[in-house]
Amino acid sequence: MKIILTGATGLVGAECVRLALNNPQITEVVALARKPVTVPDGASRSKLRSVVVEDLSQEYSEDVKEQLSGAHACIWNLAITPSKARALPANDVSKVCLDYTMTGIKTMASVASTEVPFRFVYTSGALSERDPSKSLWLNPEYRKMRGEVENRLLDYAVDTAGKVEVQVTKPGLIDHAGRFAAARTLLSATGLSNINVSELAAAELNQALGGFDKDTLMTTDLVRIGREALWNS
Incomplete structure (x- = not known):
């Protein structure tokens, strides 16, 4: 199986x-990024192909399309986080979160393997809001923009009549090496639950490989699937 990964840095x-490179079901990992991707510690080097595209909102070159061709799935982890978004113009944030994503899925779908439906796993967030009319007290513009991305992806999958399947993962706070400790105030204010980074990555990889449980997975779903996948690996 050939899989495309974004946000690999x-x-x-x-x-x-790391998990994909060590998974025997995967024959090739294409890391699509704006800069070269190196092999993480403890991972096999032989299956990784780093593909660099400086502006992912523009049409991909034929060379890049060729390197993406034949893929069976993509896990899209490329976005601007809420904390970084506050320091950037809204148009720049939307370009990365929305334009990059829609250009990516359409390009990948056009060159994907036709053996099975192309699976696209999109990492969003627990607070993203799909209803543009809803009143929000915390970071409303960003949350609705991320919700718009979710809506567009799910609508696109419907329009392909089964050729593309989309799943949105909506994790809460992502815990890794003590990072969660610094966010306890946010957790108490929003009621978000946390998930370990390995659980999230394992859950997304499990769904990309085996098919989707449902089109939207919340933190509790991701923890359950991720723990089971790690236990069986």
Whole structure:
């Protein structure tokens, strides 16, 4: 199986790369990023192909399309986090979160394997809001923008009449090496539950490989699936 991974230099993306490289079901891992991706510690080097695209909102070159061709699935972990988004213009945040994602899925679907439906796992967030009319007290513009991405992806999958399947994962706070301790105030204010980065990456990889339980997975779903996948690995 050939899988495409984005956001491979980030927290969740790097863990997805590590697990994918060590998974015997996967024959090739294509890490699509704006800069070269290196092999994480403890992972096999032989299956990794790093593909660099500086502007992922523009049409991909024929060379890049060729390197993506024949893929069976993608796990999309590329986005601007809420904390970083506050320091950037809204248009720049939307370009990365929305334009990059929609250009990516459409391009990948056009060159994907036709053996099975192309599976696209999109990492969003527990607070993303799909209803644009809803009144929100915390970071409303960002949350609705991420919800719009979810809506567009799910609608796109419907429009392909089964050729593309989309799953949205909506984790709460992602715990890794003590990072969660610094976010306890946020947790208490929002009621978010946490998930370990390895559990999240394992859950997403499990769904990309075996098919989707449902089109949206919340933290409790992800923890359950991720723990089971790690236990069986």
